[in-house]
Amino acid sequence: MTWTEGLYVPPGHGRVVETPAQRVTFKVTGMHSRMASTFEVEVPPGFDVGAHVHSRSEELFYVLEGELDVLAFEPRIRTPDNWQKWESSSGNRVVRATAGTVIVVPPGCPHAFANPTGTPAKMFFQAAPPPDHERYFDELLEILGNGGPPDQQAIEALRAKYDIEQLTPLRHR
Numbered sequence: 001m002t003w004t005e006g007l008y009v010p011p012g013h014g015r016v017v018e019t020p021a022q023r024v025t026f027k028v029t030g031m032h033s034r035m036a037s038t039f040e041v042e043v044p045p046g047f048d049v050g051a052h053v054h055s056r057s058e059e060l061f062y063v064l065e066g067e068l069d070v071l072a073f074e075p076r077i078r079t080p081d082n083w084q085k086w087e088s089s090s091g092n093r094v095v096r097a098t099a100g101t102v103i104v105v106p107p108g109c110p111h112a113f114a115n116p117t118g119t120p121a122k123m124f125f126q127a128a129p130p131p132d133h134e135r136y137f138d139e140l141l142e143i144l145g146n147g148g149p150p151d152q153q154a155i156e157a158l159r160a161k162y163d164i165e166q167l168t169p170l171r172h173r
Helices: 132-144 152-161
Strands: 015-018 023-028 037-043 058-065 067-072 095-098 102-105 111-114 121-128
Touching: 015 132, 023 132, 037 132, 058 067, 058 095, 067 102, 067 121, 102 111, 132 152
Parallel strands: none
Antiparallel strands: 015 023, 023 037, 037 121, 058 102, 058 121, 067 095, 067 111
């Protein structure tokens, strides 16, 4: 595919997918970029994406507003719960990311984010290559939008479909 013009997406524009668990605005999709899908993600208080790993995808997170607890390392032990207490062999621990923080996650690196505060956070998120994360978000937000606690089995099946090995559960209030 060859493009002869760039893409301009003004503030407040892009396709929005929203549930009680998350609001995702698609800014750049695989229709417009061969490099990465780009999203603006609002992370509500209490949301925890759960630790997970991709064998092929690379991700970049840039915190725009608020605070997020972030994991981006291989822990000494992958315990099945509470990734916030994980520690790497080199002593790295989960950090509190504030506005202006960038996190780059290469393929094969366990990672997670959660909003432990009482206010929403917002981040710029890129996933490469496109369009898997676009499809994943659409289908995940359908599952989360059904009300009640998340269907963990449906989320696990969806994640396996899109190169996501779930290490700890996704949670939201």
